[in-house]
Amino acid sequence: MSRRLKDMQGSGLIARHHDVTTGQVNYIPTDMARKLEPIVHALGQWAHENIDSAVTLQKLDSRLLMWNVRRKIDLRRFPDRRSVVQFIFPEQKPEHRNYWLIARPGCEVDLCVTDPGFEVDLFVESELKTLTRIYMGFAPMSESIKRGEMYVVR
Template identity: 45%
Template sequence: MTRRPYGLICPISRACEFLEPRWTIQILAELWNGSTRFNDIRKGLGSISTALLSRRLKEMEARGLIERLEDKASGTIAYFRTEKSIKLEPAMNALAEWAQCNIEAEIALADVDVSTLMWLVRRKIDIAELPQRRAVIRFHFRDDPHRSAPITG
């Protein structure tokens, strides 16, 4: 489906048209947070379908927001932000800060996909700070005594 432009001579409107398709900004944030592989991006986003993620990645590559690189030796594909999308970081930081200050959102455990939450937490752990031996960090969610999630490293 082709989107109709707003038809306004306004930089904000043009930016919205460019970044508007659902999941585009979240995909950029996921790349910003370090995911480069398709399945890692999907895990970080939680509820996006593989078909939609594939379509968005192709659209974003066509717009010059991301670069798709294939490792010929292994056959793996990685996605990276381009200079164009890297320049969005200050705006994304400002948007995140604005949301934290101005949007009241009570997050209930029932509304959170625990496996996605653990994926997000796992990638923020500095493994260099963990002991050299195997370590397990277990999260216990008080709202549901039967739900717990380990992070193993």
């Protein structure tokens, strides 16, 4: 992921911003990237409408999925304190099996690939393919939970 960020930064698509007060590093889209945004969204919409879901679900990437899930988190739906959600993909290799999202008021959501050591508020367990199907809109979460394909535990 850091290589992708460096490539995008080198291409002028994002700018790295380091907040010295919090120590947090953010990557902000540049004007060039913002000009590309309608094109990228249109291509994504076209792909969603025209590419067969079975083909899309053949090459799955847990880190990419979790990065995308992280970007879509609505902090307004979280309590006004640090919240930790652990995602578990039991069929994946150990290095791709666990991810933690950390939501804090006033901060962007963090994605961790190693245990951050905080108490977990919510556990989500499913196969990678199941969560990908839900994220892409190919399957409703409620049905996946009813069928036992996904477990959500507080």
